[in-house]
Amino acid sequence: ELKVEQNPLFLSMQEGKNYTIYCNYSTTSDRLYWYRQDPGKSLESLFVLLSNGAVKQEGRLMASLDTKARLSTLHITAAVHDLSATYFCAVDNDMRFGAGTRLTVKP
Amino acid sequence: KAGVTQTPRYLIKTRGQQVTLSCSPISGHRSVSWYQQTPGQGLQFLFEYFSETQRNKGNFPGRFSGRQFSNSRSEMNVSTLELGDSALYLCASSLGPNQPQHFGDGTRLSIL
Numbered sequence: 001e002l003k004v005e006q007n008p009l010f011l012s013m014q015e016g017k018n019y020t021i022y023c024n025y026s027t028t029s030d031r032l033y034w035y036r037q038d039p040g041k042s043l044e045s046l047f048v049l050l051s052n053g054a055v056k057q058e059g060r061l062m063a064s065l066d067t068k069a070r071l072s073t074l075h076i077t078a079a080v081h082d083l084s085a086t087y088f089c090a091v092d093n094d095m096r097f098g099a100g101t102r103l104t105v106k107p
Numbered sequence: 108k109a110g111v112t113q114t115p116r117y118l119i120k121t122r123g124q125q126v127t128l129s130c131s132p133i134s135g136h137r138s139v140s141w142y143q144q145t146p147g148q149g150l151q152f153l154f155e156y157f158s159e160t161q162r163n164k165g166n167f168p169g170r171f172s173g174r175q176f177s178n179s180r181s182e183m184n185v186s187t188l189e190l191g192d193s194a195l196y197l198c199a200s201s202l203g204p205n206q207p208q209h210f211g212d213g214t215r216l217s218i219l
Contacts, residue, residue: 031205033208041212042197042210042211042212042213043142043150043197043199043208043210044210045199045207045208045209045210048205048206048207050205088150090150090152092205094152094163094165094166095140095152095155095163095165096152097149097150097151097152099149100149100150
């Protein structure tokens with residue numbers, strides 16, 4: 001059974017700092033998705049990664065996929081308060097979601 | 108351009124009843140997916156439809172069913188409701204499989 005693990009589950013960081021969220025999965029897949037969810041809100045699609053080595057960037061967020069390591073990373077550069085949210089990865093075999101990483105960016 | 112519209116926004120039902128939720132995708136989007144979100148189980152995938160055909164299905168019992176119409180609108184039905192079906196149900200549409208999804212605001216279903 002496909003398992004998707006995100007870490008950390010909780011992340012508190014200061015504005016201006018960099019950090020990385022990790023998404024590990026247990027079976028072969030070459031499709032991985034990242035989503036953002038603000039409290040009490042719906043999901044927002046961030047990135048669709050469709051092949052090994054795929055890298056996508058949007059603003060202060062950059063996502064990458066290593067299918068051989070079964071690992072995706074979401075890198076945050078120079079965090080700002082507006083990035084505070086919960087971030088989910090999902091792996092496409094069964095569209096299995098990670099538990100989410102709750103990010104809080106403090107001034 | 109109108110976003111994804113889910114109706115109703117809130118719904119209260121009792122155990123044993125059935126419910127139908129509706130999702131109108133963004134115009135031109137042919138792929139619709141449904142998800143369930145609960146505090147205990149997190150986000151779980153229910154179904155994906157493309158051009159009226161179910162492409163993928165998550166690991167849910169047969170009480171959960173869905174369909175997509177020729178105008179790409181989709182419905183999901185849950186029969187014989189259980190307390191554990193209380194959740195936020197999210198619908199997302201996209202141009203096609205593996206494309207970025209756009210989510211509706213969700214339907215919050217409460218089972219008493």
